[in-house]
Amino acid sequence: MFPQQVHEYMKTFFQETNCQIIEEDEHYLTVQLTIDMDKRIMNRPYYWKYVESTNGVPAPSQLTLITDQNHVSSELRGEIVHFGSYRLNQLFKATKELGKYVQMFENTDSFEGQTILTPYLGVNYKVSYLCDKTREHLYSLGVNLMTGKIIDDFQDIVTQIDLVSDLPDNAFPLQFIIKPLRGIERLDLVINNIIQLDDHTWVEEADKRWKRDQRVLDYFYKDIDEKPECYEIEAKALEERYNAKIKIEIINGGLFYLR
């Protein structure tokens, strides 16, 4: 993300979480946090415990976040935020916590008369191949909960559609035939299949590197029968580093009622 994108991101984030933006230009913004947001990102549990136990007046913080320090007045006090900064990572984390589960309906035009909406389950997966190196892949899958049909790149499709969180007046959502939890199982199978068909030479290569390092380590202890603790620690560290594994995570997902 470039400074401009970071700025846009923060602006949307605070707007969507009901934190009021008090002041801003292209290169900085000052925001009044809500109580909930202060608890999430300001890391001051004792303060909140104190306010709550004494029935005090809560005073959530204001933050000034600067995305381009070269274009703001030197008088301006605030945190410099860049891609990679702790604050931004924290906002990312808060975003992820607040954007995990949705139920959305396709918006319908009330002039059209009654519209039937079909239920879909959409799940965004992150699959990580982990050894001493990392490779990650996102898979966005959807399944039609009436027919069982699988849809690739589901996220790209739904972001194109006008969606609302409340059922539109003239819309009629079908009751799903496949239960959402069964839907998840089906999508999990698809993911397993993708992984199985993938090229896994990376595992063998990591294994080779592991053996090589192990050989060097052993050399320095070759004449010692009872290996000391520091040897075990090093050997364990090598295992943790090279031992290949695959992690499957669901980033977010939800029910989508679409035309």
Next chain:
Amino acid sequence: MIIERSPEWEESFKERLEQQDNWDNWALYKMTYEVEKANLITEFTGLQSPKYLPNLTPLAHQLDVAQTVIEKMNGKAILADEVGLGKTIEAGLILKEYLIRGQVKKALILAPASLINQWADELNNKFNIPAIPYKKKSSIEYIDIVVMSMDTAKKSPHKEQIYEQNYDMIIIDEAHKLKNHKTKIYEFVQSLKKKFCLLLTATPIQNDVFELFYLISLLKPGHLGNFEVFQEAFSASKHDLDNDEFLKELVNQVMVRNRRQDTGIEWSNRKVQNISIQFTEKEREVYDMILQLKDVSPVFSGSFSMITLQKEMCSSKEATCLTLENMIQNSNDEEGLEFVHKLMEKLMSLEINSKAEKTYEIISEANDKVIIFTEYRASQIYLQWFLHTKGIKSVLFNGKFNKSKRDYMKHLFKEQAQVLIATEAGGEGINLQFCHHVINYDLPWNPMKLEQRIGRVHRLGQEHDVQIYNLAIANTIEQNILDLLQTKIDVFEKVVGELDEILAFKKSI
């Protein structure tokens, strides 16, 4: 193959389905996907950080180093590029990458006091990393990226404060200062938690291969067995490292080193001349008397002072005289004193300094900016006076100067003076690409120091061939120093790879 999945999401999703409540915001849902996408590591290889550095165009070898350290070394490495190839840039790239990946939140950078501001400036301006120089009263718990001097860090109460922080990354500049495991600073660094750790030094081996043992042990404690095992494996003879496949392999696991010719950049050449100088008859007489000192009285036979005196005599009578005066003050051996006084008299009556004359000759011929390195303050001052009498303007430089004085001297040298005369300590951390003549007026024992000296001018940005003049007086201790430097370079080359041509006769052997 281990496959990990977590049931958490599914469970919470189930609850929401049952209660038909608590659904999240659609905008944040979309943003979550976008954030994951932006932070995704899409390939086993490759760096994310260069895209986000509008103020910097890293060189190919710098990107290579950053990538190797992250992908192959797990963020624990000795960055040992030759002087002037941009180790700071490499460290910055690595730090930035980990910051972007969210693997580093807090980092500690230890550097020589004179380079602290330079570090902070570079990280801020080139990398957009908000590094802050440590001041005595700063509270480090509120600074995520702090730059501090080693001398401050190792002392209380700073030491304890640092231990309390949970640093994810430690960067240590001029890490050859850690070659001795008995020092306070070594102990301090050893006790720091090192999730990621970079040791920066152009000279990982200065005297022998065991220095490397201690550096590597900081990064991979226990990896080399203990010192005894290591010693046994590698010290059949200190300088015989032919069966060292394992050591090389290990070095490759933790150390990256680029040489000038690996960088693909067109470097100017180094032209090294070893210049042998003959003493005048009178100088030779004094030198011989110094050699006799040990026979005159046991008080003067300490080998250290003997060597010092011989070296000093090869430098200037001013340097020699200071040491002799100290000896006189500390001695009450009558017979010896008489000899020393006679020696002093002869010394002080010397009118010609052959080496200084030769130096003048070189400067005149060069007819350009020249840097002279000497080991002795007294010789430094003498040379300034001597050159002044010849109408040559010079400035002095030494390690005790603070940042603003250094900058000022550099400025004077660039704009007004022809010659800069530096003592050993002046060697680190100053960049003088606008000059391309280096006179090593005295030779240090340590080849890496020679390399550090040359590195002041032979670095990125140097447009001319660099002329190096090593001065040595024939049939004196300086001849031995040249030989010893050669042996040491051989050790280094075996372990770390070829070293640039520091000494001219290298090629002929």
